Structures are given as structure tokens and as C-alpha cells.
Amino acid sequence: MAIEPKQVLYNALAGFTPVRNQLRRIRDRSRPPDYAGIVNYTLKRLQVRREFIGDDGIRGASLLEIGSGQEFGLGLLLVAFGARRVVNVEIEPYGFISDPALYRLLVEKARAEGLEIRWPPAGLQVSSNGRSVRPDPEKIVLHLGCSAETIPEPDCSFDATFSVAVLEHIRGGAMPRVAREPYRLTRPGGAGYHRVDLVDHYTRAVDPLRFLRYSPRQYDLMFGNRGSSLNRMRMDDHVKRTKAAKVRYQFNSMPSRTALPREDTTPPEDG
Numbered sequence: 001m002a003i004e005p006k007q008v009l010y011n012a013l014a015g016f017t018p019v020r021n022q023l024r025r026i027r028d029r030s031r032p033p034d035y036a037g038i039v040n041y042t043l044k045r046l047q048v049r050r051e052f053i054g055d056d057g058i059r060g061a062s063l064l065e066i067g068s069g070q071e072f073g074l075g076l077l078l079v080a081f082g083a084r085r086v087v088n089v090e091i092e093p094y095g096f097i098s099d100p101a102l103y104r105l106l107v108e109k110a111r112a113e114g115l116e117i118r119w120p121p122a123g124l125q126v127s128s129n130g131r132s133v134r135p136d137p138e139k140i141v142l143h144l145g146c147s148a149e150t151i152p153e154p155d156c157s158f159d160a161t162f163s164v165a166v167l168e169h170i171r172g173g174a175m176p177r178v179a180r181e182p183y184r185l186t187r188p189g190g191a192g193y194h195r196v197d198l199v200d201h202y203t204r205a206v207d208p209l210r211f212l213r214y215s216p217r218q219y220d221l222m223f224g225n226r227g228s229s230l231n232r233m234r235m236d237d238h239v240k241r242t243k244a245a246k247v248r249y250q251f252n253s254m255p256s257r258t259a260l261p262r263e264d265t266t267p268p269e270d271g
């Protein structure tokens, strides 16, 4: 497939962190955060985790979420649902929201949907002037700007580790370390749940496997620096890794490497 110059340019700009952060600041100043949208999405995220992990897997459990995003609303809902402790690991340092208004709206909506939660919810601390909130470290920890390659938590401290739509974004070189961390962190008998989206995120509706037709070099030139960059691993590449890590994982149903042309499915190099 031919290289698209526009994508190469976007990718080059995304490679400069100061430029990327400045663009985000401009975007955030020009557009107030959509709290209603964030709240609806957070409620959906709880639903996905309940279906995936199961309510019994959440209640009373110590949970680790890899690639959690920057806010701790989902942690609050999981705690309200009965989780003992929730730890979030997110590589992006930017975007934490400390405005109580967001979390008040979340509590209101979650209550309306039948969750037993009231203000201030367990896991949330309000500052003395009432203007900002943060997670209560006894219940919720948010490791922002931290790669899941090295998670600052003790061995065997979780009943379950999970990620949703994250493992496909882990840079190739980081993958072996990211696959090993859940094994170190999960107690014997604990479980791992990882939902992986294995299609091209830009052309999923029209051509879901388009990204596999670029050579590794072409893909890197066009998408390698972007937050949405994909490692292009197939289901069996993930299974191979996670077997090595001896963690029980679940995958959504996606094409395996054997179903695809060989030259298009080069897995990332080990780091």
C-alpha cells in the first residue's frame, strides 16, 4: 500500500510532545469538558467490567486496571459496587480532572441507575475549601504518567488485573514487560481479564484490517507516534505472550494470525 503524506505529517507533529501538549491545552481552553459525556461513558465502562469480570469478581476484590485513562470515576463506581481497592495505571500524565462537579454528577447519575452511592462517595476526598477532589489512597490509587511495564505495587497484591482496549496500543518493545507485570502482581489463584480490539481503529467499518497491509516501516512513519498507534499483534500473538506470563486472560473474538497474509502480520520485536 502507498504511504499517505498527510498521515506522515500528522505523525511527525505527534512526535513532538510539546506540540502535542500545546494542542491539547488549546483544545481544552476552547471547549469546556463535557461532564455529561464523561459520566455516561464511565457508567458504560462499569457495565463492560461487570459483564467481563463478573459481579462476584469485583465484590471484595483488590483490582488493578491497566490503561485506565486519567480520571478516577470508574474507580469510585467499582468501590461503590464493593471492590476493596482499585489501582489505576495510565501512561499519559495529562488530563486529570479534580473538579467536584464531575464526580457529583457521576454520583447523581449512578444513583439514578440504582447503584448504592451517595456524596461524598467512599474513595473520594474533598479539599478543605471544597473546590477540588482527589482519590482516597486507602481505596483508589491513580498512577498517572506510569507505564504498565513497571507498576509500583507489591507482588501478589491483586485478586484480578484487567484492561479494556489497551493491549493493542502497547508499544512493541514494551509488550514483554507489560505482559509479565500482571503475573507478578496477581495473587496465586487470581485472574487477568484483557479485552483487546484487534481491528484498524481508523477504518474499522469500511476496511477493518487495512493497517495490516502496511509494512512495519510504512505503519511507523504514518502512525507510530500517535496515541492511537497499534502494535498490530494478532490474537495468537497475545495468547503466546500471556501464556508465558501464566496469567488467565480472556479475549474478545477477533481474527487470528493464521487467517491473515503472513507478510502483513509482523509482530513487534521483543524489547
Ligand SMILES: C[S@@+](CC[C@H](N)C(=O)[O-])C[C@H]1O[C@@H](n2cnc3c(N)ncnc32)[C@H](O)[C@@H]1O
Pocket: 045, 066, 067, 068, 069, 070, 089, 090, 091, 092, 146, 147, 148, 149, 163, 164, 165, 166, 169, 170, 171, 174, 178
Ligand atoms: C483506548 S484507551 C482505553 C482507555 C480505557 N481503558 C477505556 O476503556 O476507556 C487506551 C489507554 O491505554 C493507555 N496506555 C497505552 N500504553 C500504555 C502503557 N504502556 N501503560 C499504561 N497505559 C497505557 C493510553 O494512554 C490510553 O489511555
